[in-house]
Amino acid sequence: MPKRSKSSQRWLQRQKKDPYTRKAIEQGLASRAHFKLEQLDKKFKLLGGKMRVLELGAAPGGWTHYLAERVQRVIACDLLPMEIPTDVEFLQLDITSDEFVTAMDAIIKDDQLDLVLSDMAPNISGIRAADQAASMYLVELATECAHKYLKPGGNLVVKMFQGEGVDEWVSERRQEFKRVQLVKPDASRKDSREIYGVAINARIKGKISSSV
Ligand SMILES: C[S@@+](CC[C@H](N)C(=O)[O-])C[C@H]1O[C@@H](n2cnc3c(N)ncnc32)[C@H](O)[C@@H]1O
Numbered sequence: 001m002p003k004r005s006k007s008s009q010r011w012l013q014r015q016k017k018d019p020y021t022r023k024a025i026e027q028g029l030a031s032r033a034h035f036k037l038e039q040l041d042k043k044f045k046l047l048g049g050k051m052r053v054l055e056l057g058a059a060p061g062g063w064t065h066y067l068a069e070r071v072q073r074v075i076a077c078d079l080l081p082m083e084i085p086t087d088v089e090f091l092q093l094d095i096t097s098d099e100f101v102t103a104m105d106a107i108i109k110d111d112q113l114d115l116v117l118s119d120m121a122p123n124i125s126g127i128r129a130a131d132q133a134a135s136m137y138l139v140e141l142a143t144e145c146a147h148k149y150l151k152p153g154g155n156l157v158v159k160m161f162q163g164e165g166v167d168e169w170v171s172e173r174r175q176e177f178k179r180v181q182l183v184k185p186d187a188s189r190k191d192s193r194e195i196y197g198v199a200i201n202a203r204i205k206g207k208i209s210s211s212v
Pocket of ligand 1: 094
């Protein structure tokens with residue numbers, strides 16, 4: 001067997017120690033990310049019966065499976081292929097592409113969704129400013145989807161990295177939603193800069209701006 005590098009040994013050790021990774025394996029879940037959505041859902045009561053949800057950054061599918069068991073319609077999107085639960089509509093597309101916009105416009109009309117979720121993360125380069133900008137770009141695109149497809153009263157949850165652009169995002173969303181909060185679920189790794197922006201109860205459509 002080839003010798004593992006120090007960094008991959010450290011990664012393996014961290015995986016073995018992590019209680020959420022262990023729980024995900026025991027329960028046969030697609031990813032430990034399942035628990036982040038579960039905790040956000042418990043805190044904000046995000047999901048229920050007849051909801052229609054757009055999920056961005058879905059692979060490998062932890063959130064998608066959680067959603068599929070709880071809401072009426074799930075449209076999931078990711079660059080990568082994944083195992084798709086029955087009845088989930090999956091777009092294997094880049095959210096930055098024209099194809100994504102065309103596909104969304106074909107399957108959904110304005111104002112239809114109850115919830116837009118994004119767990120998208122860029123490929124990390126290690127250059128902090130570049131990674132922050134890449135992450136905020138994905139946040140911006142997810143927020144544009146909320147502007148376009150969220151019904152009044154709907155909710156938006158977006159993964160972001162703590163740093164430049166986050167405070168601005170919060171203050172802009174406060175113009176558009178009744179309640180906006182930054183949250184780090186317990187299942188989010190302590191050593192990661194990841195947080196979630198949660199925007200609850202979109203005000204009437206005319207008051208949601210079209211620019212981020
Ligand atoms: C942290 S993972 C998501 C984990 C997932 N929520 C789960 O529960 O298993 C982030 C995902 O974002 C996706 N992603 C990053 N950039 C994207 C883009 N431009 N368009 C679509 N998906 C993207 C990646 O391919 C990756 O699968």
